[in-house]
Ligand SMILES: O=C(O)CCC(=O)C1=CC=C[C@@H](O)[C@@H]1C(=O)O
């Protein structure tokens with residue numbers, strides 16, 4: 001079936017830089033695609049995250065330009081695995097075109113809110129909590145010296161309301177000794193929901209061992225950033241949490257089917273996309289039963305698609 005294709009590039013400077021052990025990220029670039037069957041149209045979002053292993057922005061743009069102003073459903077089904085953000089965007093737009101619109105009622109979803117790295121988090125959380133009364137925060141570590149971050153962590157946990165959980169995300173920034181040092185602390189902190197990607201993405205064996213030696217739950221993120229890596233970690237015996245960045249993990253139908261067939265402990269996580277990509281992920285995520293807060297509380301960093309501060 002032939003579809004009319006339109007696509008527009010966007011760039012959005014973050015309200016504040018996102019500091020992680022990967023470095024400083026200030027601008028989100030992406031492509032909003034629109035597919036039309038001549039009667040209706042539906043949009044999708046290509047939000048690459050190349051340092052997680054997805055295609056680059058220029059590879060995604062080259063793919064869109066290749067098709068000009070039309071693409072067929074057969075062409076969409078054949079988008080290669082080296083273009084996972086494109087696979088996600090085109091299939092989610094096609095599914096939106098063919099399936100009745102699902103209204104995502106955001107207000108009854110439980111979101112995890114992202115805090116800035118370092119001591120800034122000690123003040124940042126109150127403003128968010130007063131507005132959102134959320135249950136969960138996520139704090140980036142592996143950015144400053146570990147001893148300093150552990151000190152801030154203990155201050156943060158001491159001030160958070162008792163019912164609030166804290167996720168720590170090291171973005172591969174710790175070595176084995178540092179991870180053991182941190183886990184020795186977090187095993188005594190009930191507020192810690194999990195530590196995300198403490199070690200480098202290819203250190204799965206070591207992280208399986210850490211998950212057996214310590215009680216703090218661990219989540220894989222960069223280690224499972226593609227559909228293939230997700231399957232491999234599952235097959236290699238990962239029993240912990242899978243942080244799923246669906247917008248860079250290829251065809252949503254394939255991902256949802258795998259997650260439905262395998263009882264994985266999942267957290268859905270943003271790639272700091274616009275509400276177009278976010279709503280596509282949340283729509284598919286609701287087909288799965290997963291009690292963990294959605295990692296889409298990123299208003300502290302991203303603006304609305306037209307650059308507004310909403
Ligand atoms: O998962 C969340 O709660 C928010 C999104 C988030 O933390 C990230 C989004 C994109 C890139 C990463 O630096 C970071 C992550 O590692 O999970």
Ligand SMILES: [Mg+2]
Nearest residue numbers: 169196197221
């Ligand atoms: Mg992460």
